[in-house]
Amino acid sequence: MTRGAAACIRCGLSFLGIPSVSSTPARYNFRETEAKWREVWEERQTFRAVMDRSRPKYYVLEMFPYPSGRIHMGHVRNYTQGDVIARYKRAKGFNVLHPMGWDAFGLPAENAAMQNKVHPKTWTYENIATMKAQLKSMGLSLDWSRELATCDPSYYRHQQKMFLDFWNAGLAYRREAWVNWDPVDNTVLANEQVIEGKGWRTGAPVERRKLTQWNLKITHFADELLSRLDTLDRWPEKVRLMQANWIGKSRGARVFWDLTDASGADRGKLEIFTTRPDTLYGASFMALSPEHPLTAELAAKDPGLQRFIAECRKTGTAAAEVETAEKQGYRLPLLARHPLVPGKTVVVYAANFVLMEYGTGAIFGCPGHDERDHEFATKYSLPILPVVMPKDADPKSFSVAEVPFVEDGVIVNSDFLDGLGVDDAKARVIARLEEMGVGKGTVQYRLRDWLVSRQRYWGCPIPAIHCEACGVVPVPAEHLPVVLPDDVTFDRPGNPLDHHPTWKHVACPKCGGNARRETDTFDTFIDSSWYFDRFTSPGLETAPFDRDENHYWMPVDQYIGGVEHAILHLLYSRFWTRAMREVQMTSRDEPFDGLFTQGMVCHETYRANDGTWLTPEEIGREDGKVVRVSDKSPVEVGRSEKMSKSKKNVVDPDQIIRDYGADTARWFMLSDSPPERDLEWTEAGVAGAWRFQQRLYRIATEALALMPSADAGRPETFSDAATELRRAAHKTIAGLSADIEAFHFNKAVARLYELANTIGAAAPQDDGAKWALREALEIFVRLIGPMTPHLAEELWQALGHTTLLADAAWPVADPALLVDETVTVAVQLNGKLRGTLALAKDAPKEFAERAALALPEIVRGLEGREPKRVIVVPNRIVNVVV
């Protein structure tokens, strides 16, 4: 035991000049130690990844951050989890790639530019510098030599080239369509970026605008994106389900209806989509979207219809609005001939609830078996005819007048379909429609193409030129990159690129005439759709990546990030990989082999009596009550919620790392809560984690004093106590390895607490026990390496090693030490515990049974009765049944 100066219990720094008065062992000085080891790792480039075909690779990636200013606790949790995997795999002998970069384009930079008069580029790069320093202070095993920022032309030039290739292959196109417009950010949004009718960033209700925009043909891969989900067996079930729901595959039929006007004159055909062709005989009306071309055509001569269309357009798409909006229809001067019933016609409406973007923008209404159609038919007094009936219902009394019947049943009132079940009827009617040439069975997806134009400055320029003579012309590859100009102003609303005096004026690459650059930029989700590929060849100028290197490192073996990207980023990345495959850049289908979605970091919320939110620093506890520090007024403690600036329940990682050290922050992040679940940040929890770091250091220091030197030979035999210690250590190796592989970090932490307790309690009496103590500590230090790397490195050195722990191999468990010689077997009577037996491991069943029946508790419980049955589960349990 070493004697040291008294030290501050929080920071571990010595009170210089104050002599030590007690026998308190030296405190672990995390500040000096953590900084020291980070310097060593950096100097030796320990975590630099180099392609090496002789070794198996492992690519660990955490979702790269947006450089918003400072890192938050969510980052700390995410990157700690990734670092545990990276360091563990490294120790297991894998050639690990663990890179980091910056998702650097995006609106906050522009907003900052407008508010603080700072250029988005300056703002972004300053934030990157700050956050990089913060990440470095965490002691992550990152290969910083591969760092990239998506706002760098050396990155986005390749993105522009890929876009041109996709365009050439028909995977990118321009189209006029109704789109989602965010009125706050002044830009269009993709479907995926509208949450409950509101912009995903601003929360503003989106408006609908008809604009010509760039789209990527994600629907081209709809079926593959769906079916390949089944093969992603290292993805959370939840994420796969969400993607499947988003893609939304429906089987059904397209049916053609002949239209006539009131006089019976032919007015062409109307194509509708339905998932319920089995209910065709229940049709009582047709409904067109207000945006349907036929509606528009009729509106030209009908002011009433024009007003109706305008009215529909006003209704927002917010969930609440949609739910409460009444079904509205406008009767069109048309009749539709039923394709299966000669002579039958139904009326035709334009209706506000029919979406132009899904199916054909037109439906047939079957009010008996669809809730919406029922509501509509009731309002306009249209016939409601039952064509499906529950199996045991009475045909005379069964009615759908009040409530539609939407479940499976028996078809009625439907000619050749009568008596069939719904599924059979669907198949039969589709066959008949196809035979007659009036319809066909089809598959419909909910997924829409990815709208990628954004009317904003701080993004990757879309490499296209508009020429009056030639139309839209791609920027020639040799002119790439199209670089974002720096000299822009943010003094008025709209897109600064559009306002730029010269940038957009350019000669047409085809005819040389006056032309105009595309001033829209790409959705930043494009930037993040391939950055993991770029990490495999970060400096390459001639291509996005080198084929060989990319082939060696990809796919990402373990991807880690928030579940909020379950659809957006993860679906787009899966699409981009397929688009690259389509243009022969790769042969891969999927980018991420394993995915883990970590939970959020939460904290209690505090409210002052005036209703304002308070930060954790602003509150204190007095007499068991929570009060505001400033004036002792009472504070209302709210439930634990995700840390957010608006609720002020944030804790700054920087401060935690400064006060307690990176290892403490990491340890706390891994303790207690399963990583996929939300974690509640508590001051007491952090303090506990910190105390454990100190305790480990002390236990190790004390144990070192009791140990033989590193070169002491392994004794021939061990005492029982020594063997027990060895068992504990080796069992921990096996258990911990399994826990890390399974992302059970909280259990891994618990095992380390146990082993620490065991080592701390060891009082070796003989050489064997001393040797076992050294063995246990050597194992222990290696096991904490992935979690608290600085402390582990320090103890590794203290154990006498001259190599780095970061380069040391993972310990191997001795199988002989994983099994106990004696086991405790539970003895039950009718399933209820009555006692236990200490038996030799793998004792014969008969022996266990006899021993159990001889137990006094069992003898008493039997009361002389003969057991009916005795179930023996070796090494576990004996159940006596009477």
Add this chain to the structure above:
RNA sequence: GCCCCCGUGGCGAAAUGGUAAACGCAGGCGACUUAAAAUCGCUAAGCUGCCGGUUCGAGUCCGGCCGGGGGCACCA
């Protein structure tokens, strides 16, 4: 409305269908200290949300409720 996940001591949580609550936080008692902090030792707590089923045996599997959270949502 549809789909998914979760309900275990005061709290966070463990538990291949086999001794429920490992491990941590908070609590209680004691030791050390002039005292406190720190540290060390000891310690209390619980019909696994409710009802039923399968089983020799259910926190775990099945069905139905109740409560909490999340995803999608006029997608025909």
